[in-house]
Amino acid sequence: MGLNPEEKNLIGSMKRFCYWCGALEAERGPLIGGLCQRCFAEGNRLLRAPAELEVTICGRCGAHLIGKRWHEAGEGDAIADAVRATVLSSLKVARLTDAGIKFLRPHEVPELELRVEPKLTEGVIKIRAHGKVHELQVKPQLEEARVKFSLKRSTCDVCGLKSARHYEAILQVRGKFTRERYSEIRKMLQQLAAEAGKREKAAFIANVKEQREGFDLYVNPASLARRMASMLKSWFRAEIKESAKLVGQTRDGRKKFRFSILARLPSERG
16 A cells, blocks of 8 residues: 555655764765764775885885885985885775775775875874765765884895896907997997986896907897897998897796897908
8 A cells, every 4th residue: 555645744754864873964964874974984984004014125226116016216215205105005995885885096086185194214104085985975084094114125126137147148249440449339339228228127238248359248138139239230230140048937937048149340450
C-alpha cells in the first residue's frame, strides 16, 4: 500500500540530523554518509603520512633514491630537494567516492593545496595539507603532520659505474699526426663527451691510455663511442672498423658485449 497524503507530509517535514552528534543538516550543511560536516571531517583524515622516513642521497653527485630509481639533483639544495621528493612520494591523500575510500598521490587530487617544509637542522619535515575528502564538503579541511627523517649516504648507479671505470667500448684512435693535431682531437672528443654527459649522466670517458701511434678512450655507453668515431670520420676522414666481444649477460638474460672501435686517421707530417 502507498502512503497517504498525511504520511507523506509527515515524512517531508522530518528534519535530517547527524547520527553522531545530533546536529541538524539545516544548521551544519549537507550530511555526508549520515554525518554532519564537522563530524565527517573529524572521522575522515585527509592525509596519510609516515611517522619516519629514510632519505637516501648519493654522496658523490647529490642524486636521491625514490623507490628503485635514482633522480638527479637539481640546481638548489640537494639535501632539501631529496627530503622533499622522498616525503612527497610517501604521502597519500584520502578521497571518498561512491565506490569507497581511495588513497591517491598528491598530484592526483584536484584542488589540493600542499606545503612541504624540510627542517634540516631538526631532522623533521612539516607538512600542511588543505583539501576535501568528499566533494560534498562545504569547506576544505586543514591537516598538518610532522615526519622525522634520517639521511643515508650511498652511491648512485652512475657514480658507481664511474668509480669502477666501467666502459662499454674502447675507441682506438690511431694515426701519425702532429702534436697540435693530437691535442685538437683529444680536446674535441672530451668536449663531445662532456656535452653528452649533460644530457645523459651515464655518458662519460672512464679512462684514457696513451698508445704508440695514438690513444685509447674507454667510453660509456657504446653509443657515445660511435658518435665520437662518426665525428672523426666526418672531420678527419678517419677509417672506422668495429668489432664486438661477448663478455656476459644482463640480469634479464640478454647477451652483453664490449666493443672495440678503431678510428684510423690519415697520416700527417709536421
